[in-house]
Amino acid sequence: MSRTDWNRPAPGQYRLRPGFRRIAMTVAYDGRDFCGWQTQDGQRTVQETLEQCLKDLTGLTLNVVGSGRTDSKVHAMGQVCHFDLPCESAIPAEAFAKALIVPPDITIRSSWEADASFHSRFSAMAREYRYFIRDRRDFTCMERGLATAVKNLPDVKLMNSYAACLKGTHDFSAFAAAGDLSESKCRDIYESEVFSCDSPYGGPVQVFRICGNAFLYRQVRSMVGTMLCLARDNAPAEQFAAILESKDRSRALDTARPDGLYLWRVSFDPDEYGWFEEAPDGN
Amino acid sequence: MSRTDWNRPAPGQYRLRPGFRRIAMTVAYDGRDFCGWQTQDGQRTVQETLEQCLKDLTGLTLNVVGSGRTDSKVHAMGQVCHFDLPCESAIPAEAFAKALIVPPDITIRSSWEADASFHSRFSAMAREYRYFIRDRRDFTCMERGLATAVKNLPDVKLMNSYAACLKGTHDFSAFAAAGDLSESKCRDIYESEVFSCDSPYGGPVQVFRICGNAFLYRQVRSMVGTMLCLARDNAPAEQFAAILESKDRSRALDTARPDGLYLWRVSFDPDEYGWFEEAPDGN
Numbered sequence: 001m002s003r004t005d006w007n008r009p010a011p012g013q014y015r016l017r018p019g020f021r022r023i024a025m026t027v028a029y030d031g032r033d034f035c036g037w038q039t040q041d042g043q044r045t046v047q048e049t050l051e052q053c054l055k056d057l058t059g060l061t062l063n064v065v066g067s068g069r070t071d072s073k074v075h076a077m078g079q080v081c082h083f084d085l086p087c088e089s090a091i092p093a094e095a096f097a098k099a100l101i102v103p104p105d106i107t108i109r110s111s112w113e114a115d116a117s118f119h120s121r122f123s124a125m126a127r128e129y130r131y132f133i134r135d136r137r138d139f140t141c142m143e144r145g146l147a148t149a150v151k152n153l154p155d156v157k158l159m160n161s162y163a164a165c166l167k168g169t170h171d172f173s174a175f176a177a178a179g180d181l182s183e184s185k186c187r188d189i190y191e192s193e194v195f196s197c198d199s200p201y202g203g204p205v206q207v208f209r210i211c212g213n214a215f216l217y218r219q220v221r222s223m224v225g226t227m228l229c230l231a232r233d234n235a236p237a238e239q240f241a242a243i244l245e246s247k248d249r250s251r252a253l254d255t256a257r258p259d260g261l262y263l264w265r266v267s268f269d270p271d272e273y274g275w276f277e278e279a280p281d282g283n
Numbered sequence: 284m285s286r287t288d289w290n291r292p293a294p295g296q297y298r299l300r301p302g303f304r305r306i307a308m309t310v311a312y313d314g315r316d317f318c319g320w321q322t323q324d325g326q327r328t329v330q331e332t333l334e335q336c337l338k339d340l341t342g343l344t345l346n347v348v349g350s351g352r353t354d355s356k357v358h359a360m361g362q363v364c365h366f367d368l369p370c371e372s373a374i375p376a377e378a379f380a381k382a383l384i385v386p387p388d389i390t391i392r393s394s395w396e397a398d399a400s401f402h403s404r405f406s407a408m409a410r411e412y413r414y415f416i417r418d419r420r421d422f423t424c425m426e427r428g429l430a431t432a433v434k435n436l437p438d439v440k441l442m443n444s445y446a447a448c449l450k451g452t453h454d455f456s457a458f459a460a461a462g463d464l465s466e467s468k469c470r471d472i473y474e475s476e477v478f479s480c481d482s483p484y485g486g487p488v489q490v491f492r493i494c495g496n497a498f499l500y501r502q503v504r505s506m507v508g509t510m511l512c513l514a515r516d517n518a519p520a521e522q523f524a525a526i527l528e529s530k531d532r533s534r535a536l537d538t539a540r541p542d543g544l545y546l547w548r549v550s551f552d553p554d555e556y557g558w559f560e561e562a563p564d565g566n
Binding site: 028029030075077104105106107109132140141142144145146197198199200201202205207 | 312358360392415423424482485488
């Protein structure tokens with residue numbers, strides 16, 4: 001099995017220290033008014049906001065660790081994070097989801113007592129992202145910042161033919177933003193598809209759904225932007241595959257706006273996906 | 284034909300004055316940060332905001348007339364409004380939808396040159412409202428203020444049996460809020476149904492859809508609130524019909540929150556709905 005979690009430290013390094021409990025939470029957030037997940041000086045971020053809410057509740061300065069960083073304006077339906085609480089604090093783990101007073105653009109969906117070996121980032125087996133695309137004619141202020149509007153929705157079959165190229169283990173250098181610092185650009189993609197569903201506001205929402213072990217910095221937005229560009233020209237899937245295989249960043253086309261991107265779900269279940277029996281790249 | 288537009292003045296009273304053009308617009312707005320449609324001192328309202336945007340564009344103080352007032356926090360997907368512009372102003376009617384700079388919670392969906400006899404309120408033949416209901420477990424900050432969350436979604440068939448009672452001409456006194464000043468509480472309801480559609484955020488959205496010639500103050504919210512209360516007890520449709528027929532305000536149950544309510548569409552087409560050949564109440 002491959003399960004290539006690049007840059008994952010030895011479990012001893014992130015194991016819970018004695019005298020502490022580890023609490024995990026699933027969090028949704030509307031990214032429009034956040035400068036992303038990670039704490040940055042002078043910016044409103046989800047991590048810093050949650051740490052402040054936890055301080056208000058417990059009186060303690062706690063470090064909240066997320067499964068993945070999301071960029072400015074990117075949303076989450078199922079970000080998972082954890083923090084370590086001294087055992088003296090007897091607050092039941094499940095109470096955090098109810099008792100934590102968060103701003104209206106955050107929802108704590110659940111909270112639970114995690115194992116000592118659990119780590120929201122390093123135990124994560126897969127991350128699912130979704131990207132919402134809407135026809136400009138159906139798009140109003142109700143969805144502003146929650147989807148990307150395009151002049152004409154691309155053909156779902158064509159988009160699916162691009163999405164299919166991403167499955168498997170690939171070197172995603174072509175879709176790595178300049179800021180990506182990871183040594184290896186190889187990632188495992190378990191599922192990749194485009195489907196259409198109805199919007200309660202009228203017209204279809206086209207959804208790109210991708211699950212993989214991990215993603216490079218801005219990889220999903222770069223892939224979506226390139227797919228949308230190619231679809232406008234009705235380009236065949238081979239052209240998308242050629243860009244991916246080139247491993248050449250200059251071959252990628254647009255980077256899609258953060259508006260339509262959601263960190264949808266994080267899976268900690270090693271049996272959930274069809275893991276690769278043999279890592280194709282020898283890892 | 285009934286077409287009971289209560290309190291409609293003679294057409295001469297709202298006809299366009301010579302030397303003016305009448306411009307109509309279809310407008311969507313996210314009601315969360317508005318104190319409703321109608322201008323009120325010291326409050327942010329849609330009407331006042333549009334008048335200010337028009338002043339910024341034309342330099343003129345214009346009066347914007349809407350098809351219907353929406354309450355604080357209520358949304359619109361298709362509010363229709365008009366304003367009268369001196370003929371000296373040569374801005375093409377269609378340009379307003381593109382040139383008007385509006386805040387991000389308003390979308391001008393279209394604008395057109397209206398007939399001299401057109402009046403967004405008095406020419407309206409029907410108004411459609413929709414009300415969005417979500418299961419609390421599917422509900423996150425992404426939809427906060429855009430739908431009402433309930434503990435368990437009611438049965439669609441049961442909700443539809445209530446909705447069916449509303450069709451036809453009825454005296455809606457039972458669902459008129461204290462603030463309703465209209466002389467007659469009779470209104471014609473052309474369509475009334477509940478359906479379920481998928482939300483791109485997961486789970487179903489239950490939608491109550493109602494079209495009628497006009498509505499009393501808070502009538503839709505009072506009807507929805509009562510329907511939701513009855514559905515919790517699995518009450519038969521006869522019970523809802525009895526409340527309606529009682530014409531007794533004290534028989535209505537809850538008033539649903541404004542969050543889930545949308546002024547969905549305004550119809551100016553006299554042939555669109557199955558108008559009543561004979562007004563059942565003799566009007």
